[in-house]
Amino acid sequence: QSALTQPASVSGSPGQSITISCTGTSNNIGSYILVSWYQQHPGKAPTLILYEVSRRPSGVSDRFSGSKSGNTASLTISGLQADDEADYYCCSYEHRSNVLFGGGTKLTVL
Amino acid sequence: QLQLQESGPGLVKPSETLSLTCIVSGGSISSTSSYWGWIRQPPGKGLEWIGSIFYTGNTYYNPSLKSRVTISVDTSKNQFALILNSVTAADAALYFCARGVVGALSHFDNWGQGTLVAVSS
Numbered sequence: 001q002s003a004l005t006q007p008a009s010v011s012g013s014p015g016q017s018i019t020i021s022c023t024g025t026s027n028n029i030g031s032y033i034l035v036s037w038y039q040q041h042p043g044k045a046p047t048l049i050l051y052e053v054s055r056r057p058s059g060v061s062d063r064f065s066g067s068k069s070g071n072t073a074s075l076t077i078s079g080l081q082a083d084d085e086a087d088y089y090c091c092s093y094e095h096r097s098n099v100l101f102g103g104g105t106k107l108t109v110l
Numbered sequence: 111q112l113q114l115q116e117s118g119p120g121l122v123k124p125s126e127t128l129s130l131t132c133i134v135s136g137g138s139i140s141s142t143s144s145y146w147g148w149i150r151q152p153p154g155k156g157l158e159w160i161g162s163i164f165y166t167g168n169t170y171y172n173p174s175l176k177s178r179v180t181i182s183v184d185t186s187k188n189q190f191a192l193i194l195n196s197v198t199a200a201d202a203a204l205y206f207c208a209r210g211v212v213g214a215l216s217h218f219d220n221w222g223q224g225t226l227v228a229v230s231s
Contacts, residue, residue, distance in 0.1 A: 003156065034214050034215070034216045034217065035216065036214075036216050036217050036218070038157070038218075044223075045206055045221040045222065045223055045224055046157065046206075046218075046221055047221070048217070048218060048219045051211075051214065051217045051219075052214070052217070057219060089156060089157050091157075091159075091216045091218075092216055093214065093215050093216045097170045097215060098159075098170075098172065098173060099159040099162075099170075099172070099215050099216050100159070100216075101149075101156060101157040101158060101159060102156070103156045104155075104156040104157070
């Protein structure tokens with residue numbers, strides 16, 4: 001199976017909004033709401049920021065939002081802050097009990 | 111507060127077996143709402159799901175690794191384990207254990223700090 005496709009990098013200035021896309025197929029993102037997003041700062045473990053496409057775990061800022069259209073899921077971060085600079089990974093359930101991660105997107109806050 | 115801690119040798123020889131353990135504290139590994147998973151990350155690269163297990167022993171594996179992977183659970187010790195056979199340099203990575211949510215294999219809401227495994231003779 002192939003990883004989900006994410007842009008390698010995105011950037012934005014403080015206060016701006018950015019969107020990270022995550023493209024899969026009809027076997028994963030296109031057929032399930034089981035899409036999650038993870039934030040990973042350098043040298044740290046990933047942390048869950050969205051699950052079931054757009055739901056936020058307790059304690060996660062509402063500046064993080066998610067959506068899905070067809071085979072593509074998206075993560076939007078509004079009001080960019082310096083601490084948002086990190087790697088972001090999407091993750092989806094796939095047919096027959098498989099789990100796929102995206103290749104990761106490096107967010108730079110300018 | 112749920113905590114997960116990986117442990118195991120930091121160096122494995124090519125063709126040999128990698129064995130890691132994840133100790134769960136602050137919660138029961140027999141929770142009916144939890145899966146327990148292994149995810150790895152080669153240096154400078156992205157995340158790869160290895161597999162997940164329910165406390166009953168029911169397992170799910172990444173098809174690309176399935177022939178070499180065994181995940182097991184020990185409810186008496188509140189821990190679960192990963193065995194990866196016939197390792198190569200491509201298996202060198204930071205290995206994470208994580209708590210997954212039943213009904214959503216792709217949902218990992220609690221992670222260990224990770225343990226780095228090198229493969230070298």
